[in-house]
Amino acid sequence: MKKTQEGRSFQSQIEDALFALDEASLKRTQPRLALLEALIENHGPYSIEEIHKLVRSKKLDLVTVYRCVGLFEKIGLVRRCDFGDGTARYEFQMGYRHHHHVICKVCRKAQSLETCELNKFDKLVKKMGYTEVTHTLEFFGVCETCQAA
Amino acid sequence: MKKTQEGRSFQSQIEDALFALDEASLKRTQPRLALLEALIENHGPYSIEEIHKLVRSKKLDLVTVYRCVGLFEKIGLVRRCDFGDGTARYEFQMGYRHHHHVICKVCRKAQSLETCELNKFDKLVKKMGYTEVTHTLEFFGVCETCQAA
DNA sequence: CTTGTTGCAAATCGTTTGCAGGACA
DNA sequence: TGTCCTGCAAACGATTTGCAACAAG
Numbered sequence: 454m455k456k457t458q459e460g461r462s463f464q465s466q467i468e469d470a471l472f473a474l475d476e477a478s479l480k481r482t483q484p485r486l487a488l489l490e491a492l493i494e495n496h497g498p499y500s501i502e503e504i505h506k507l508v509r510s511k512k513l514d515l516v517t518v519y520r521c522v523g524l525f526e527k528i529g530l531v532r533r534c535d536f537g538d539g540t541a542r543y544e545f546q547m548g549y550r551h552h553h554h555v556i557c558k559v560c561r562k563a564q565s566l567e568t569c570e571l572n573k574f575d576k577l578v579k580k581m582g583y584t585e586v587t588h589t590l591e592f593f594g595v596c597e598t599c600q601a602a
Numbered sequence: 603m604k605k606t607q608e609g610r611s612f613q614s615q616i617e618d619a620l621f622a623l624d625e626a627s628l629k630r631t632q633p634r635l636a637l638l639e640a641l642i643e644n645h646g647p648y649s650i651e652e653i654h655k656l657v658r659s660k661k662l663d664l665v666t667v668y669r670c671v672g673l674f675e676k677i678g679l680v681r682r683c684d685f686g687d688g689t690a691r692y693e694f695q696m697g698y699r700h701h702h703h704v705i706c707k708v709c710r711k712a713q714s715l716e717t718c719e720l721n722k723f724d725k726l727v728k729k730m731g732y733t734e735v736t737h738t739l740e741f742f743g744v745c746e747t748c749q750a751a
Numbered sequence: 752c753t754t755g756t757t758g759c760a761a762a763t764c765g766t767t768t769g770c771a772g773g774a775c776a
Numbered sequence: 777t778g779t780c781c782t783g784c785a786a787a788c789g790a791t792t793t794g795c796a797a798c799a800a801g
Contacts (some may be wrong), residue, residue: 475784477753478755479756480754480756480799480800480801481801482755482756482757482798482799482800484756484757485756497784500635500790501791502790513757513758514749514757514758514759515791516757516758516759516791516793517756517757517758518794519790519791520756520757520792521756521790533686535684535686537611537682537684537690537738537788539688539765539766539787539790540790540793541688541790546664554746555727555730555732557732558734561791564730571739574741575719575741578704578715578741578743578767579743581704581713582742582745582746583704583706583741583744583745584742584743584749585707585742585743585744586741586742586743587741587742587743588739588740588741588742589686589738589739589740590654590720590737590738590739591737591738592724592727592732592735592736592737593734593735593736593737593738594727594728594732594734594735594736595732595734596731596732597731597732600733625786627780628780628781629774629775629779629781630775630776631774631780631781631782632774632776633781633782634781649765650765650766651765662782663781663782663783663784664766665766665767665768665782665783665784666781666782666783667759668766668767669766669767669781669782670781672767686791688764688765688791689764689765690765690766
């Protein structure tokens with residue numbers, strides 16, 4: 454049985470995701486199923502274009518990918534990452550610990566960081582009067598491969 | 603005499619900025635001067651569109667704002683902020699301590715946070731083999747004004 | 752059946768580029 | 777004067793929207 458990063462099985466992740474669709478009164482359509490499978494099997498984060506390529510055997514329209522992934526984000530199935538290059542990237546989020554990335558400034562490859570100790574900052578911002586506090590944190594640098602080139 | 607956030611005078615900031623242009627062999631043109639004045643008097647961060655409005659009396663072309671602010675960023679005069687809404691924002695950086703923001707998810711207003719204790723994380727990423735390490739960190743929430751509405 | 756979803760085309764938004772005329776050193 | 781800079785128009789890439797055909801419940 455396929456295992457994902459957190460040790461949860463592919464099947465249980467798919468089931469949870471489909472259940473999330475139900476809860477949001479969203480239909481279990483073929484495109485959505487194909488996209489969820491792709492996003493669970495490939496952690497990313499990936500751009501819409503890249504996700505589109507991942508499911509190219511299903512011949513989905515690029516617009517459909519935009520719409521579905523947008524919905525996935527709205528119901529919390531995927532997380533949107535901004536690497537500051539004008540392209541949004543998404544990664545499957547259910548069952549993953551909150552984390553951040555290091556992005557190579559040259560090749561744009563992303564590596565995950567395990568820890569995030571910013572909860573105390575979130576609390577500080579809440580004390581300032583904000584609600585629904587979240588944060589984005591990304592690191593940028595030049596990776597060893599690109600340093601060599 | 604006008605004072606800015608850090609207590610340095612407007613005049614000394616302008617002079618430093620113009621000197622930075624010289625160092626980079628960039629000409630002291632009217633558009634650049636107007637943009638620097640606007641950016642120093644209004645800390646922002648502001649989008650290109652907003653900066654364009656700030657100097658509308660000078661009738662600069664929007665493209666000129668893009669090009670000049672882009673150059674300012676390249677020589678370290680301004681800092682680029684990504685708030686994840688597909689629009690880049692810029693703030694004058696000379697003489698300002700490295701800091702981050704809280705952005706209201708509703709009205710998009712940004713408030714500055716004084717501290718950044720992430721140097722240790724930068725060091726960690728350097729240990730991972732990356733060079734020229736930087737990071738972006740922004741907080742999002744709903745501000746009190748928008749909570750009421 | 753009937754409502755939500757998809758595909759296609761076209762519009763939109765932020766940003767970049769090409770080029771000829773104009774301003775700075 | 778020679779080069780850098782600006783304005784205008786047009787291109788560009790990522791994303792959104794309108795609408796008719798289609799599939800899920």
